[in-house]
Amino acid sequence: MPQIHPTAIIEEGAVLGDNVKIGPYCMVGGKVTLAEGVELTSHVVVTGRTSIGSGSVVYPFASLGHRPQDLKYAGEDTVLEIGCNNQIREHVTMSPGTAHGGGITKVGDNCLFMASTHVGHDCQVGDYVIMANNAVLAGHVYVEDYAIFGGLSAVKQWCRIGTHSIIGGLTGVEFDVIPYGSVLGSRARLGGLNLIGLKRRNFSREEIHALRGAYKAIFNSENGTMRDRAAAAQVQYAEFEGVQTMTTFILGADGRKFCAPRKHQDD
Known part of the structure; x- marks a missing residue:
């Protein structure tokens, strides 16, 4: 009772x-x-x-x-x-x-x-x-599942926060955060992957290596648009579930903006 x-x-x-x-x-x-x-x-x-x-x-x-x-x-x-x-x-x-x-x-x-x-x-x-x-x-x-928000962070209306991502403390999020991403700054910028979180969740070394390769291909390249680069990475790393999750998140959001490293913020 x-x-x-x-x-x-x-x-x-x-x-x-x-x-x-x-x-x-x-x-x-x-x-x-x-x-x-x-x-x-x-x-x-x-x-x-x-x-x-x-x-x-x-x-x-x-x-x-x-x-x-x-x-x-x-x-x-x-x-x-x-x-x-x-x-x-x-x-x-x-x-x-x-x-x-x-x-x-x-x-x-x-x-x-x-x-x-x-x-x-x-x-x-x-x-x-x-x-x-x-x-x-x-x-x-x-x-999405396993996302982490630091203290005093704030997320704007309609944003999407991807799985296993982490939002830094005091960070204002105005755009979507990719799965496995780490964002920080007073206005959120993408600072890389949430590598500590991936290791804690027992992602394999091969999966993490593939995610890092896909991340570099998408955000450290000047070739084409972000969608073009995500589509190419999806094909290149077709056997890795994590990369498929990240690229599908990007490709399934036509017209949306993403938190990105500073040089790609308007990509």
Whole structure:
């Protein structure tokens, strides 16, 4: 049975799974679903049509599911869906979707959202994502698995953040970040590959070598456009999954801009 502190307020209609723990002074709205083993430590507010997956822990003063920070929002019954085994630390805010943005904000599994991070409306966040303190995502940002955000970083609306990429602290991201990329600077520039992350995730030496070769071919060459160079690298390294992931990310985004080394910023 759920364990509910007597000072907590649970509105009628909320669905609570087995072994849910709701601590002092929490508030849970009537359209909320908390799956098995979810813990709200204390002073947590979960409202709107919000669901939290099993094993997730939410820390004090987090606010999940309140109306999105979008002036076009007119009270539509939109959704915030949070996956399993997430750690949502103090003062984190997450907004539901909007009608014009697809109606759902979705967070995957096994993520860590450190204190005061923000996930804006209509964001799609993958699995194993880490957001350090005060990192923020504006609306409609798409984040792939294993991405890491440094403290006080900020991502502009509609950007895509590729898998296994890393965003430096205090970095403002205005354009898409390639998979496996490392970006830094007050306005994000591509500084190379996230080699430390690749090694920690047990990418093979051959795969890393191929990624470095493809990266150099795409960003250190002056031949053709970035799309031309990505297409050539895709053929050259056809047997390497990581290179295919990176080049497909670039080739599948006609008309979009990417964070790049300074000399290619406008490529």
